[in-house]
Amino acid sequence: MTVEGRLHPLAILVHAWRGVRVLGLVGIVSLLTSRSPVTLGLIAAALLLVVLPGAVLAWMRFTYRVADGALEVRSGVLTRSTRTIPLDRVRGVDVTVPPLHRLAGLVQARVEDASGGAGDSGLTLAAIRRADADALRDAVLRVAPADPADPAAPAAAGDGPPPLARARAATLARAGATSGRYLLVPVAAVAGLLNAVGDDLPAVRDGVEDAVAMTPTGATGAALVVAAAIALAVLVAAAGSLLVDGGFTLREAGDRLVARRGLLARRTVSLVRPRVLEVRTSPPWRAQRLAELRGLVGGVATTEREGRGRSTLMPADREDRVWALARRIDPAVHDGLDPHPARGLPRRLLRACGPPAVVAVVAGLAAGPVPALVAAGATLVMAAVAVDRHRALGSRLAGGRLGLREGSLSRRHTVIAPDEVVAYRVRRSPGQRRAGLCTLTVDLGQGAGSRRALDADAGGATGLLRDLAPDLMAPLVTGDPRPRE
Structure with a gap:
């Protein structure tokens, strides 16, 4: 099977976006600090004279071809390169449909080879049509395309065998709400945003100060605020889990x-x-x-x-x-x-409890009983973790x-x-x-x-x-x- 092609013309915008992000960050910093029109003019000139022409050249010089048992890719703006990946080294194909790509009927595709942890491993196609992505996937994975005239061929993807597994939305929400991978993301994002813009935008700073002034000052009010913040973070984490993993299905396709x-x-x-x-x-x-x-x-x-x-x-x-x-x-x-063996438990306890125990002793001698009690409590927690780790x-x-x-x-x-x-x-x-x-x-x-x-x-x-x-x-x-x- 021979398949060849190039990126969709809208890939120019994807390539240009990489430079726009850098120039946009410089422009925002300049706007918040010096507000110099000269700097903004230089940024606009760099965008028009460097970023956009470079993106056009990157699109024009990117081609791919699958033939003779290998995937060949030609690319490069200043330095031209040709990369050949034997098909027996391909480990998978990752097709992603970001929201903006979906509006244009395009996808992103990545071919994963066996170079593993190498920094330039794999091949990414920034924007191609879905039909081209499917043809590329079938070619590199050596999947014979279905013949529409064959009565045994399925008429649509939904007519195939049932999936091996399907994720449940309620389970994903519970898992996301109790997983650290999503729980701290909204809190960190809001804190970083306020720290970045709070000192330069008076409206944001005043809004934060008004919100702090309205916060209850008593113990009960503070507890309610903490509980509300935790509940909000849990809800956002559950929503994040659904956005990332919602609609998950796993199917077999040959091997x-x-x-x-x-x-x-x-x-x-x-x-x-x-x-x-x-x-x-x-x-x-x-x-x-x-x-x-x-x-x-x-x-x-x-x-x-x-x-x-x-x-x-x-x-x-x-x-x-x-x-x-x-x-x-x-x-x-x-x-x-x-x-x-149980004789490995002392090693787990020593490694886990040794540092906080030393801190507890030093704190008791130098800082008083309260820090020492805190360090002692941490020692007990680490002891429980060590026992659980040994049992596992x-x-x-x-x-x-x-x-x-x-x-x-x-x-x-x-x-x-x-x-x-x-x-x-x-x-x-x-x-x-x-x-x-x-x-x-x-x-x-x-x-x-x-x-x-x-x-x-x-x-x-x-x-x-x-x-x-x-x-x-x-x-x-x-x-x-x-x-x-």
């Missing part, structure tokens, strides 16, 4: 998975079926028996919220449903783990899959296909050697990161390595001095 989500900006991700799955929870989610399922695929550059090489396969659902979905994706997935530790190799779990405030249970591991590392600190423990780390490579079996029994880790990679590990764990051929 690929297709995830769609988003109410305001619709996003579609097509990726290879992951062989590393991760179930994540937090204390508020565990109280509600909620969990999130992610797939780790090397070479997929995701958002900072998702992290390296991770793609969301279910943003939030009941924990039993999440595990059922994981087993549908990979029938060999298991959730059973062997707990790690576990590992097991069963059914051809390695399960690892760790964490407390953010707990992750990862199930790994051994052939996805590119390296193994075993580390033993002096304290671990005395306790007969070790930390086994498996590196997944290509931007997907690594996972650990923390404070595992040293003998158990030896057997685990032998079972994971017998040909590679047998000479190391048995001390066989024979050289490998």
Whole structure:
């Protein structure tokens, strides 16, 4: 299949917007400080003489072509470049429909290759027609297009098989309201805005002062204000979760998975079926028996919220449903783990409670009883976290899959296909050697990161390595001095 094309002409505006943002920020700062017409004139000249012509040239010189088993991209304004990506290195295609693109019937598309954590990994097409994005996705993922004359071909996307999973709006709202990823965003945004413009715009400053003057001064009034602020932040966080993950569906497309989500900006991700799955929870989610399922695929550059090489396969659902979905994706997935030895608990307690305990002692000697009590309370909290973190530790190799779990405030249970591991590392600190423990780390490579079996029994880790990679590990764990051929 040969597919070639270029960006839509409206991509010129997308390219120009990058320069407009920088010049606009400089213009706002200049307007709020010096209000110099010369500076504003220079900014306007830079916009007309540099940014817009550069955006036009970037659009004219960007072309792509899929042929002979590779994706070839030509681009560049001052420095021309040609990039070739073999199709067998493509890990997924991410199609996003921002609100302004939706008005023009356009989408953004990103082809993810296997370069993983590299800063220039992947290929982004700023604005193309939806039909062109679909043709590009089918070409790079080697999906044969459906023949409209074939009576077996579905007439529309909705006529296909039912989705593997579908997120519930009520569950997403509860998950967002109890998740730190959204809870602090509105508070931080408002605080940053007031800090940026409050001193330069008298109306904003006066409005803030009037609001503060109307705030109740008594203990009851202050408590009501705090409760109202928390309620507002929770509502905004729940709304943010719905905007980002609302309408989430996960479908199968041959050996690929297709995830769609988003109410305001619709996003579609097509990726290879992951062989590393991760179930994540937090204390508020565990109280509600909620969990999130992610797939780790090397070479997929995701958002900072998702992290390296991770793609969301279910943003939030009941924990039993999440595990059922994981087993549908990979029938060999298991959730059973062997707990790690109790002799690792003192190490967790020492690491968690040592710093606040030292602060408590120093504060008691130098600052008085109140700071010392605060530090002592922090020590007790960290002790509870350390105990919970130790109880979470576990590992097991069963059914051809390695399960690892760790964490407390953010707990992750990862199930790994051994052939996805590119390296193994075993580390033993002096304290671990005395306790007969070790930390086994498996590196997944290509931007997907690594996972650990923390404070595992040293003998158990030896057997685990032998079972994971017998040909590679047998000479190391048995001390066989024979050289490998």
